[in-house]
Amino acid sequence: MSTDEQQGTPARRPRGPYATGQARRQAIVDEALAVFSRTGFRGGSLREIAKRVGVTPTGLLHHFADKEELFAEVIHQRDEKVREAAGDPAEHTLIEQAKRVVAHNRTSRGLTSLYAIVSAEATDPGHPSHSDFAARYRDRAAEAEEILRSGQLDGEVRDDIDPALAARLISAVMDGIQLQWLLDDSVDMVALFEEFVGRYLHPAEGTDG
Template identity: 55%
Template structure:
């Protein structure tokens, strides 16, 4: 049995609150629970580094544990098994990209795409993680295979209405096949990221902007 198959156990208050309400406001975790959360954060950060460098199969719990000064059983105490830790890493990647992209709810679709690509450029480790793992996940036996299939499908489902809205308001060309575009755009984003990871001098954001102008904007 591999180390990844062995199992184990297991915001702050509003700044505008009045002094009276502060006395009863919920506080962040304290004591042992806070230490547990801090340790989980350390493990996640190190797991992002290891999986981004080596992928899921080659990235070992032993290397992650060594990076945070723990044992493999200690890692398993917090995350149960390697696959659970890996799923937590993917969720962490998504959260970091969303935070880096900022609030895109008031932006049009093209501005949203640009914001996401800027966020990716600011976090090369997360880009590496996604690129390596998405390639691994083409294997039907990979633990993230179903996850990545659903990610791409869900992304397409979300992009199609936004593309249609863009056609209606004139920001997206009217003759665009939105069903096809919903798959093409993420594929281009992934491919550009791969080239950028191979050659740091490659201007990722400019290349993506050129693509958006040529593919999406009205002619």
């Protein structure tokens, strides 16, 4: 334990070149998000990102080895924000988490646009994120299926649906609603998702599951 920690004083924040480097790295990620969410991975230019940050392309490559590494960091930070918005699985059901994510995505248009564009691009087997996105949907469906089965046992999810199919439908509905919202921001994503959940997943009132 450091002296500062022993005395109860706050840990010092990084200063000097390291702090400057970290700030510059994050600025690059932020500008990359703006570029990728508009043009996708294919159309995103390192030169444009560097210009927006105020560095040369060579200077940008001091922080990220190539466009793939920069893009991976943008997606990583996006995932962390979504995970934080969803909340602790121990405290929220799958349906509650999904609702929280939809509400969060409405407040972060850039990240939502990025995900919509890149998930479509990634259908190309030659895209650098093809395998990652295929695994992402597959793993998310497997986790959702397990949680839905548990929800059926607890009476929180209708017992006449197939959890494996429903798990895939949740992602499909979320992605479809988000795409419509990106095209027309008068679309109420939260209300539409709640309509889907209420009509398709929740047991009808008056039933005992």
